[in-house]
Amino acid sequence: MKTWTAIVAAFTSIFFSSFCWSLDAPPPLEEGEGYVFVVIHTPWKSIKSVSLHSVDFFGDSEVIEDLEYGENIRLIKLKEGKYSYSKIKLDNRYYIKFDESDFTVDVSAGSINYGGHFFIYSPSYTRFRFQYVNRISAVLDELESCCEDLLEQYDLRYRGRYPDPFMEFYESERNKVEMR
Numbered sequence: 001m002k003t004w005t006a007i008v009a010a011f012t013s014i015f016f017s018s019f020c021w022s023l024d025a026p027p028p029l030e031e032g033e034g035y036v037f038v039v040i041h042t043p044w045k046s047i048k049s050v051s052l053h054s055v056d057f058f059g060d061s062e063v064i065e066d067l068e069y070g071e072n073i074r075l076i077k078l079k080e081g082k083y084s085y086s087k088i089k090l091d092n093r094y095y096i097k098f099d100e101s102d103f104t105v106d107v108s109a110g111s112i113n114y115g116g117h118f119f120i121y122s123p124s125y126t127r128f129r130f131q132y133v134n135r136i137s138a139v140l141d142e143l144e145s146c147c148e149d150l151l152e153q154y155d156l157r158y159r160g161r162y163p164d165p166f167m168e169f170y171e172s173e174r175n176k177v178e179m180r
Helices: 002-016 136-146 148-153 166-179
Strands: 033-042 049-054 061-065 070-079 081-089 095-097 104-107 111-114 117-124 127-133 155-158
Touching: 033 049, 033 061, 033 104, 033 136, 049 070, 061 070, 061 081, 070 081, 104 111, 111 136, 136 148, 136 155, 136 166, 155 166
Parallel strands: 033 111, 033 117, 111 155
Antiparallel strands: 033 070, 049 061, 049 081, 081 095, 081 104, 117 127
């Protein structure tokens, strides 16, 4: 059964550009920690890593490595606080550093936090453009299709730059359907 699940997951990731990480249970949260659903789109495989750093001076950071061309999805755990994409390592010598980033996510303890899909565009090796897009409904679809038990355990929250009432609307509509 586990082999069949792995084959279905591989098929889904290849043909639908999605990634299901339900086969490996995420590490359990400790007091004051929350999950962050990270989606990074890269223009080529040579991007080595992307760093998320706490905006607090002595805060945590997470380096996201092993990025492939296209969509990269990770579920990471971080301490509660505000984090910002701060550095993109292109190779062993070159990197892009953001002094003040508009690409932030607020991590709330005991929940799945999502700040946006982080797109890296590059027409050449010396020119880059970045975009941070809210696609919370796509994240919800992904989690419902592969990790419903995780959604039952933790609330999914959009914690990006601007408020988004979609999750409140979704919950109220879901409760109406369940009451029928």
